[in-house]
Amino acid sequence: MTGGGLVDTTFFSHTYDEALALTVEARDYVAGDHDFDMSHIGFAERLYLSCETMRLTSRMTHIMSWVFFQRAAQEGEITLEEARREECRLGGAVVCLGHDPDVIEVLPSRLQDLMERSYKLYQRIARLDQMLDREIG
Numbered sequence: 001m002t003g004g005g006l007v008d009t010t011f012f013s014h015t016y017d018e019a020l021a022l023t024v025e026a027r028d029y030v031a032g033d034h035d036f037d038m039s040h041i042g043f044a045e046r047l048y049l050s051c052e053t054m055r056l057t058s059r060m061t062h063i064m065s066w067v068f069f070q071r072a073a074q075e076g077e078i079t080l081e082e083a084r085r086e087e088c089r090l091g092g093a094v095v096c097l098g099h100d101p102d103v104i105e106v107l108p109s110r111l112q113d114l115m116e117r118s119y120k121l122y123q124r125i126a127r128l129d130q131m132l133d134r135e136i137g
Contacts, residue, residue, distance in 0.1 A: 012070065090126055109127070
């Protein structure tokens with residue numbers, strides 16, 4: 001570890017860059033850069049699409065919040081103890097770790113990709129967040 005942060009600076013920088021790029025990509029997708037025609041989608045598919053789009057948004061919001069706090073700790077803007085406070089930790093596990101392959105399968109291909117990548121990134125961030133507990137205890 002360097003800089004008083006949780007993880008190696010190079011690793012963290014890569015994770016931060018990946019999270020930011022995925023957030024921008026998800027934002028663009030949600031804002032209307034879709035790969036499907038809504039006029040041909042039935043009610044159930046629209047419901048799945050809405051729920052999973054909200055799950056994607058929630059994942060990325062929680063991920064970015066966590067990486068911003070960890071980056072602030074690494075750069076000395078806040079203390080590591082402040083970054084360990086509950087409100088700075090990774091939240092939203094109930095929603096963000098929801099992952100039903102049967103639902104994902106009916107989504108448009110680009111959204112499927114965003115869902116899979118955000119799920120894997122959230123899992124990785126969750127493991128990093130758990131490291132805080134080991135450092136505390």
